[in-house]
Amino acid sequence: MKPTERQYDAIVVGGGHNGLVAAAYLAKAGKTVLLLEAQGELGGATTSVQAFPDYEARLSRYSYLVSLLPDAIVADLGISFKTLDRSIASYTPAHHDGRDDGLLVATAWDDATADSFRRLTGSDREGEAWRRFYGEIAELARAGQMPQPLPLELYCHTLTDPTILTPELIDKGFHTLTLFGLHTPASLFDADPKQSRALASERALASLNQFLLDPIESVLAPCSDGTPAIEVKSPLDLENDIFLPRGNIFHRDLEFPVLDDHEQAGDRPRWGAETDDPHIFLAGAGARRGGGVSGIAGHNAAMAVLAGG
Ligand SMILES: Cc1cc2nc3c(=O)[nH]c(=O)nc-3n(C[C@H](O)[C@H](O)[C@H](O)COP(=O)(O)OP(=O)(O)OC[C@H]3O[C@@H](n4cnc5c(N)ncnc54)[C@H](O)[C@@H]3O)c2cc1C
Numbered sequence: 001m002k003p004t005e006r007q008y009d010a011i012v013v014g015g016g017h018n019g020l021v022a023a024a025y026l027a028k029a030g031k032t033v034l035l036l037e038a039q040g041e042l043g044g045a046t047t048s049v050q051a052f053p054d055y056e057a058r059l060s061r062y063s064y065l066v067s068l069l070p071d072a073i074v075a076d077l078g079i080s081f082k083t084l085d086r087s088i089a090s091y092t093p094a095h096h097d098g099r100d101d102g103l104l105v106a107t108a109w110d111d112a113t114a115d116s117f118r119r120l121t122g123s124d125r126e127g128e129a130w131r132r133f134y135g136e137i138a139e140l141a142r143a144g145q146m147p148q149p150l151p152l153e154l155y156c157h158t159l160t161d162p163t164i165l166t167p168e169l170i171d172k173g174f175h176t177l178t179l180f181g182l183h184t185p186a187s188l189f190d191a192d193p194k195q196s197r198a199l200a201s202e203r204a205l206a207s208l209n210q211f212l213l214d215p216i217e218s219v220l221a222p223c224s225d226g227t228p229a230i231e232v233k234s235p236l237d238l239e240n241d242i243f244l245p246r247g248n249i250f251h252r253d254l255e256f257p258v259l260d261d262h263e264q265a266g267d268r269p270r271w272g273a274e275t276d277d278p279h280i281f282l283a284g285a286g287a288r289r290g291g292g293v294s295g296i297a298g299h300n301a302a303m304a305v306l307a308g309g
Pocket residue numbers: 013014015016017018019036037038039042043044045046061062063064065066067068238242243244248249250283284285286291292293294297
């Protein structure tokens with residue numbers, strides 16, 4: 001029987017992790033569910049792929065870390081799911097006063113970060129300059145220029161989980177690196193997508209090389225066509241490949257997770273998944289309380305549907 005010839009209690013559009021969580025909750029509650037996915041594979045931005053045909057390394061192309069998938073969702077759905085912890089969020093080793101030390105930077109500025117800057121530099125001046133620098137970089141991006149140097153987050157997943165490589169690649173000493181460029185909105189790529197992508201790649205490597213004794217290019221794995229094994233994805237690629245609006249990693253700007261008092265009034269939304277249409281619920285990252293790999297948006301949408309009977 002074709003899907004169109006059947007009636008379903010719920011239709012989930014999109015088989016990213018949130019859509020899958022929503023569909024699983026609804027199915028567990030006894031609802032019949034049709035899940036529609038535009039791609040050949042489920043998982044959306046959480047999917048791991050073999051990015052380089054020459055190397056059997058399954059890379060998570062987009063999502064790097066699992067934000068906060070609650071244990072309750074894992075338990076409710078009875079999924080076999082395991083995460084590996086990173087012990088450090090951001091740490092740059094440094095040799096200081098004849099001893100090994102390091103710079104700890106928390107995601108949001110805090111006392112530990114300020115202390116770390118102070119210990120390494122002897123005052124608050126460098127820490128304040130660092131904060132000013134990031135403010136200026138954000139300004140540059142808003143002004144339509146590719147940042148130089150380009151701020152990056154860097155992840156070496158094989159240090160945490162070598163099994164994304166084949167045993168043969170592990171034996172040969174291969175590793176994977178993911179560079180996540182910051183302050184590179186889609187508007188920087190509109191005029192000339194290809195050239196801007198190449199410029200972003202060049203600046204990302206140059207930014208990284210500032211901190212290396214030898215340029216990263218000297219240790220990049222070669223592909224059989226002679227090119228280095230680098231894959232670059234711009235926000236426009238994210239929109240084309242996996243339908244992220246303007247490449248926004250969370251589909252759209254996130255809202256404050258807690259509803260305002262006036263939004264709570266009467267029969268106003270309770271789950272943050274509700275829309276103007278009583279039959280349509282937002283189950284994706286762009287929902288209130290969505291964003292990141294958490295499954296919370298999918299859970300909340302399913303709960304909102306079930307609350308409606
Ligand atoms: C580069 C990058 C890095 C990231 N890093 C992190 C990270 O380190 N940690 C973290 O927690 N989060 C990260 N994120 C964010 C995280 O990946 C997303 O918030 C999360 O994957 C969203 O899940 P989702 O199921 O809501 O949507 P998606 O994963 O976007 O899935 C949506 C699905 O819907 C499908 N679809 C879209 N339109 C249609 C249609 N019309 N019909 C049928 N199917 C459709 C798509 O093909 C896709 O499979 C990152 C994202 C990106 C892009």
